[in-house]
Amino acid sequence: MRTTKQRKLVLEIINNSHDHLNAEDIYYECRKKLPNISLGTVYRILNQLSERQMIKRLKFESYDCFDSMKRQHSHFYCVKCHHIYDIFDELINVDKIKVPGKINDYDVKFVGTCDVCLNKKED
């Protein structure tokens, strides 16, 4: 895998973001520094980086989001406001899980209604 300015930029954007960016978000961020980068390039880089486990692909809505690999965490998705909250509690001891194979990665996702939206409803 060659070091290109496009790939470095995509990785940098993901590693420096605390949000859950999708391909389009990352594309627009990229264009601030590389105005000619193409969306296809962003998609290809995202695929390469997640295959090599340099970033994490998340499936929440109709599109995929991407997270840095910095720290394992879970997610709580609010069905009302569609916000994704990071949950940093250690939930699973992966070494103890018995699966019929070798685990590369795992993902814990909670779905529900966040406190902000619950409070709105009670008005």
Add this chain to the structure above:
Amino acid sequence: MRTTKQRKLVLEIINNSHDHLNAEDIYYECRKKLPNISLGTVYRILNQLSERQMIKRLKFESYDCFDSMKRQHSHFYCVKCHHIYDIFDELINVDKIKVPGKINDYDVKFVGTCDVCLNKKED
């Protein structure tokens, strides 16, 4: 929500299946009994049922799969053969998890290479 033969059939198919069927799979199953059912109807019913938490929507590949609600379980996805294994160990005590809201549902997904594919590789 009215009781229609289409909706009853979709729910029945999901509840009686041990696989992880996608919309197209369910559509073809449906057509065995209702040859005129349309794919759009299947999609609409799948959305209604999962919104009402009568079935569970799973996001693994480029398309969504659907599971019955019968028994909470996790999944192990093999990146080589794309098979989805059910994991029935209790991994998480949901009551103890602190999230900023009310949890309706959760999902634990492991990704890696299954034993079958690991053994193939070693030949």
Add this chain to the structure above:
DNA sequence: CTCCTTATTAGTAATGATTACTAAATATAG
């Protein structure tokens, strides 16, 4: 440093899963 090979890119077209739309059909409350 220069050349050469091969990966990568920008731009665009194509794909595939899902949703939107509409007139006709059907469930169910009264």
Add this chain to the structure above:
DNA sequence: CTATATTTAGTAATCATTACTAATAAGGAG
């Protein structure tokens, strides 16, 4: 049984993602 609102089949449209191609650029060998 009748009226009304929901649901349906069939089709067109949408949206995220992938495929394709000629041009560009990374980086190893000389």
